[in-house]
Amino acid sequence: MKTKFIFTAFIFSLICSYSCSVKKFIPENETLYIGSNLELESEERIDDIKAIRSELEGLIRPEPNGKVLGMYFGLWAHYKGSKERPGFINKFLKKRFGEEPVYFSKVNPQNTEELMFNRLENNGFFYSETSSEVNRGEKFTSVSYKVKLSEPYLLRSLSVDRDSLEVDKEIIKLIEDSPLKSGTRFSLSKMQAEKERIDEALKSLGYYNFNPNYLIFEADTNVSDKREFDLFLRFRSNVPQSGIIPYKVRNIRVFPNYSVMEDEDRLDTVSIGGKDFIQGVEVFRPDLLEQYILLEKDERFSPQKSRLTSNRLSSIGTYRFVNLRYEEADDSVTHGNLDANIFLSPLTKRSIRAELQGVSKSNNFAGPALNLVYRNRNLYQGGEVFSLTGKFAYETQIAGGELSGLNSIELGLKADLVYPRVVFFIPIKERFSYSVPKTKMSLGTEYQSRGGLYRLNTFSANYGYFWNANRFVFHEINPISLNVVNLSRTSPEFEEILDNNPFLRRSFEQQFIAGINYTFNYDKLSGRFRRHGLFVGTTLDIAGNGLSLANRVTGGAEGTFLGLNYAQYGRGDLDLRYYFRINENHTIATRMFGGVGLPYGNSESLPFVKQFFAGGPNSIRAFRIRSVGPGTYRPESSGVAAFFDQAGDIRFEGNIEYRFPLVSILKGAVFMDAGNVWLMNENEALPGGKFTSDWWNELAVGAGVGLRFDIEFFVLRFDFATPMRIPYLPEDQRWGNSLDVRSRTWRRERLIFNFAIGYPF
Template sequence: MKIKSTDILVFGLLLLFLAACSVKKFIPEDEFLYTGSKLKIDSEESIKDYKGLKSELEGLIRPEPNSKVLGMYFGLWTHYKGSKEKPGFINRFLKKKFGEEPVYFSKVNPGTTEELMVNRLENNGYFYSTASSEVERGDKFASVGYQVEVSRPYLLRDFSIDRDSLEIDKEIKALMEDTPLKKGGRFDLSMLTRERERLDEELKKLGYYNFNANYLIFEADTNVNDQREFDLFLRFRSNTPNSGVIPYVVNNIRIFPNYSVMEEEDKIDTVTIDGKDFIQGVEVFKPRLLEQYVLLEKGERYSPVKSRLTSSRLSSIGNYRFVNLRYEELGDSVTKGNLDASIYLSPLNKRSVRVELQGVSKSNNFAGPALNLIYRNRNLFQGGETMNLTAKFAYENQIAGGQLSGLNSIELGLKADLIFPRVVFFIPIKEKFSYSVPKTKMSLGTEYQNRGGLYRLNTFSANYGYYWNANRFVYHEINPISLNLVNLSRTSPEFEEILDNNPFLRRSFEQQFIAGINYTYNYNKLSDRFRTHGIFIGTTLDLAGNGLNLAKSITGGEPGTFLGLNFAQYSRVDLDLRYYLRLDQNNTIATRLFGGVGLPYGNSESLPFVKQFFSGGPNSIRAFRIRGLGPGTYRPEEVSLGSFFDQAGDIRLEGNIEYRFPLVSVLKGALFVDAGNVWLINENEALPGGKFTSNWWNEMAVGAGFGARVDIEFFVIRFDLATPLRVPYLPDNERWGNTFDVGSKTWRRENLIFNFAIGYPF
């Protein structure tokens, strides 16, 4: 059975037409369906920002009429049909999913709307404006036409601050140099409100602990002349307390590193460092190390910014369950107030053991159960250090592998991480990063992997680096030392044959030692679900072998080897751009552009296998199986284990767009289109057509499909079904097109690709 897109469109339009034609008969005899309103604005002169003013006034018109689809009341029709005495299953479902309560004219109050419009115009400086309305009734339908006469606005002639006797008055005058209130500007009540809030925020930063925006009042005098001008005065309310207009300084700073209501007071000792008192019994956290996280200074003015950052920095150590910063006022003064700061830190349990049973889904389409045993020791050396020991066992099998067989693996691993909540360097660094403190991470790990029937890998890794958040959106990570030692052993005859057929692949597995430096930068504004426009920019730079190559050139010895091992030499960089357009809280259009390139050089002719790019699979081009694309126009003669290893490259370009929408409860749906491919930097005779050329755009694969996601906030299970629209390895004139012969078993087997994964693809 072949289904044409034109048939679907005609059927959908017919359904909507029938729905619209049947709405009128459901409207009660004594009601009119409200169809909306029109707004006409007249003015004595041209209005600056006419569109903005009209949009603001239209936003006051209530209620909103029922929505239309192609000019037809589909949502209203589903409500009426689903509200019948015996609606049936389909009508009940449509009502629940699309139904809208009818908006009748009896709910409309034009007089109230007129008052709101006039009031809003006066708030914007258009005093003495008027508004009127006219109701239009037809056969069971009614609408309203509003007409607004906008007067000439009042403009600011002069602005002054009434007093200047106190220090706060001088502070306000200095802050008003940056005010948006300018002579000749239109009266704007919302701007005055925002200006009071700005002054409140800035004065608190200057130490005015008890200041409140309500202490300030703007007064406007519109009787200064007949030119529609006004004078503006900034004053303090008459009942403003003295404590609200004096700055406060921090007197004493007390820190309790091991705060507990059970702690015995007679065993508590105090250590003072740089004007800060550290109060604890048995030393839990070394004061000289903890002091670096506290930005407050004795004798300085109160600062809400430093207070917030201090709490954030202490929380980021990862050793404390609660961080509580409290201020206490010390009496009252005419010119200056004093505060005592107390910081109460409640530690987490020092040691913990956690067992995790996981369902693992990897980007290479391997999935299976995994068992992790994690031991954690917090505050190891009384400086906030955390040691993690992780033991892992996993069994994985490649799903959606088509004709591939034998692709399963058993993994055993042991890893140790030691994290210092500060910069550890051979030169002492006492940093004062304002937002968060960089952490130093040292890692050692070993892993055994048995790829069933093919080979065994023994891996040793060591890393030393730093990571930190520059602010709530920006993340940095740099690893000056990144070592990986891979020992390929017990290869099967079948795998040896694969390597013999592709010398480049053999060399990529022979690069057993990877030593280099890598850097990661992320700018992430996707996490805020209420943000209309979400942006993510991520990039990773990976350099390997350059230091070893330089050392070998100085010391001599066999080129391209270190301690008798071949080492890889390459540069690799990728860029990940994502943009989310949130139509509302439940509907999102998510897009991604990804580009990556790896350049082997020196003693390397190809990237190490683990560093190569691949395309296809649940987090890539979903209409093609894992490693089922590329490089370029290359196509293996048969789908086999060899093609699994062959179809990778040095360059990857990819673009994705996905519309995400709710279905029912925690089940969400998606429609998506993916495009991309991988290519080689150097020609490989074993992979003809794989090299990147100027004709790369004609070698892009395109796929589309739909998916379902079980989204329970912290956990997402994803199912995607996709089909190819453009196949790059076909002849030029046959690459576009798909018969969509859904009734054919052969077509379904070759063109419907099912993907299962954990989490969203991007």
């Protein structure tokens, strides 16, 4: 078999080499440019020689045609598709993969030499030498460039050429922290960066009209016998007076309901905190809106406060557009004046949205779901967002067997009220955060009827805060989180299931969950050109301690509150994701997730809604949703007991996925997932489910391929996966997969299809 494989691969490579040969297509009077190499010589040690080489190599133009496995496939596709009668396949290959030929006639080595010489002088290597040699063949030509670096010029001193004005004194202070220190190599790019640093610093000091082009560096190389130079920073001639004086904010005008069609005669002005709020019918209370504006009258112009003010106003959630404009007013000799105008265009206040969904689950349940959402974006004229969501879902078992006839009905109603500020029993006014902290109050109820087996009523209430500390960091804390689960009706059949599985019974017991939870996210994954992306997310959830303490103080019955059993547990998880972008279109995405829940006190297991699950489109995709574990436990293959999800107190999972483009918006992926869930305590009804030191030998592993339609604002994902390691099999049989795609039985049992919206991580 090995010999046959090697022979087949050899024959295939010969066919590809012949079929993708481009020599016969190259015109007689042309040769194909196949690239260049660069040789650097230097008598002195250059610390950043790799950066210099990279910069010089970036000047070599044009880029030669690309190769795939040593063959000019793109060029071959272009030639084949450019024939007089190319055919459908060749046309497609040219359109999708074709590359225009790069002939040596398009290459100008002398011009490249001059560019290299100029770039070297810009980096302090004056009087360097550049040369090139053309290596011409019958059909292919390359170029060899040789650069001999001279001894670079190093900075001896940096000074400002004048010091009479206030702006001169500010620049002198800034120069003290300049990265242009003695011994720094001459570099035009570093000088430009220094001017931009000074410009940014002066803008923050109120110099509204300052421009980095007002500054100029002059170098004096005749300062010693060594290759040294002195650097002088001065202003160009004819710099306008407005560019070198600080500006103050004279007036602040806010238009909370701005419209170009609004009649100015019908507008009223209310002044609060030195700010004028101009509107007709009051759409936003000025005393509340004033808290979001960081600008202050008679303060110096600040680009940071301007930016933060725009961010804060945009984060309220009430406005479609936020436009902060400055108008220059009369200037004095020592400073200028600015009028700040803030134009706010509101979103539509009320909206109703209906969502009709089709739900299909791995346990062969399917059915429709309807969501109705009413939203008021400015309930009390303070940016409050009120949402009322109603949900109806019906699912029925579409397969035959013991499970036929089962159905599920879910009804839900939830109200959310979000205040774009901190609501606390003590007035709190924050002024300098990246965005506005928000207060969220939620109240909801849900009714579930599962196939005549049981009815479950859930009531929830939450009170908390969430905010963005900066572009990448998000916090959410809910000091009040209440959840009441009431199993109102059970059938004899379901009671038998609970009797056989005490763990499941304890999960479904009527419980009162009262606790506190905190979520932290650090998200630096986005950005097409960011080579390394990182996400860190964690959630901490603690319940029951406050009620237990209250019972001890009041002498109440331990483990109950208002006649309800309450849950005691601690739960935490950590989600780590790392993206390595090979280039703009190719990415290796990885994730590692770990979570632990510890029931204690009067609780022997986590509440069902707080347990961990594994398997499904956003987890281990080679296994159906919530069908992995706990541990090596193997559930019943049929019967009503299979109607319930498999869960655990501990979860560990790792994923890796290679993402690449196919055609237009169609992307591809190859992935592997591994993980499982375990129980903290032994459970006779779930043998093999307890976490042990041999946990790593109980991991489920799967691999597969995926197709994704990436349409910018959303992604449709189709993943096909198959198990590589099944944890509930005997230890010597867990690894392995026949991969018999042609077998209908194999496809039914081992090929798992997942459809989802968005990437899995």
